[in-house]
Amino acid sequence: MTTTEVPVDVRRWWALAAVATAQLMIGIDLTIMNIALPSVQRSLQMSDPTRQWVITLFALGYGGLLLVGGRMTDLIGRRRALLIGLTGFAAASALGGAATGPAMLLTGRALQGAAGALLTPAVLATLAASFPLPAERGKAFGIYGTAMGSASGLGVLVGGVLTEYLDWRWCMFVNLPVAALAAAGVGYAVRPVPRVPGVRIDVVGAVLGTVGLMALTYGFARAEPDGWGAPTTFGSVIAGVVLLVAFISTQTRVRTPLLPLRVVLDRRRGGSYLAVFSLAIGMFAALFFLTFYLQNIRHYSPVRAGVGFLPLTVGLMAGVRAVSPLLAKAPVRSLICPGLLTIAAGLALLGLLRADSSYWFNVLPVFLLVGLGTGWVLVTANSTATLGAGPDSAVAGAMVMTSQQVGASLGTALLSTVAGTVAAHSGAVHGFNVASLGAAGFLCVAALAVYWVLSERSPDHSRWKVPSRSVRR
DSSP states (O other): TTTTEEEEEHHHHHHHHHHOOOOOOOHHTHHHHHHHHHHHHHHTTTOHHHHHHHHHHHHHHHHHHHHHHHHHHHHHHHHHHHHHHHHHHHHHHHHTOOOHHHHHHHHHHHHHHHHHHHHHHHHHHHHHHHHHHHHHHHHHHHHHHHHHHHHHHHHHHHHHHHHEEEEEEEETHHHHHHHHHHHHHHHHHHHOOOOOOOOOOHHHHHHHHHHHHHHHHHHHHHHHHOOOOOOHHHHHHHHHHHHHHHHHHHTTTSSSSSHHHHHHSSSHHHHHHHHHHHHHHHHHHHHHHHIIIIISOOOOOHHHHHHTTTTHHHHHHHHHHHHHHHHTTTTHHHHHHHHHHHHHHHHHHTOOOOTTIIIIIIIHHHHHHHHHHHHHHHHHHHHHHHHOOOOGGHHHHHHHHHHHHHHHHHHHHHHHHHHHHHHHHOOHHHHHHHHHHHHHHHHHHHHHHHHHHSSSSSOGGGGGGOOEEEOHH
């Protein structure tokens, strides 16, 4: 094989199935416990403040450790990172499901987040390495995008079904067979590769970056229950910003940075991160508001509310199917920006919702538009961020999910505050309306910003050529 040939593993589609299953499991666990929280609180006799930590600790462990997980993937290798991450996630799920008290469950949720932070960068690095050819890359990232994007809606549905018909503990135990299946697929299909040479863990950067992201995520999570003026909120946000500024400063001076700045300064990748950050603000706001609307305003049962979310997955699959063949043909900005505007259109419709609105004529179109735009953007951004990243593939992929986690936390905090403030004077539904219209306007501005960042000078899939191909048997 010459130096210009790209090795293509015949087991790559099995590898895709395994890593997509792993990412689907992680995504579902971001929301599966939401509906189960009242049952968890009664079962373990949790206080109201403690209850919220079931959600927050997972987000803190996952969002805060993604960059470290990306560098660890380079250090120990993709296959080993996948197997360790899956084993850790299963063990943490078993611990949480068997919880006899709040501390045991919270420990399990935090460890789930940490294991997920190792898994996701390894998943994206595996996809980037296994599918270098443009035509196959679009299909592979389309399947991955479907798994990742549909996970939130499926989490609500699965959580509702398991809680209503079995027990909340199955929201944790269900991960054990899924992780075992994914691990078997990884063991069969993902071949060991040499570790990236010269990798070292930037300890100072890891501490600054991890604590900074965790502080920022925690501050945003406390904004809605405690208010922006509470010390726990503004103190955490300020500390997070200061630590992240210090983190960026250290990355310019160390020999082996945790996050090489060339990754985020590349316009193609930078535009993708901005797009995913913006998408998360809009998508998670829609999920948050519609979950509350269906259950608290329309009084849907958990299972019925979960079923009501299924059109989100339908729209997402349609977006994935439409954009995947275009990755190798069109400039990145002509793909990402229409996706952001489609989500904005869905949020604008959400801004017109009333307490007695019809699900079929008023809620269903919101799910379809938000899902369509999400699938469109996620596939393009994930593929673009790791395109040609070489040894930086794991870290480049980790930054995608870091952008999403920060965007989701910030969006939920800001828009919940706006909705709550308006609702205090004009009712809950009007609060949703105002916040949703604000999110729609933000996404329109974000689409313009992404269009500018992804200038014509930025390389894209349509210009990415692979000289030749050899098949490894």
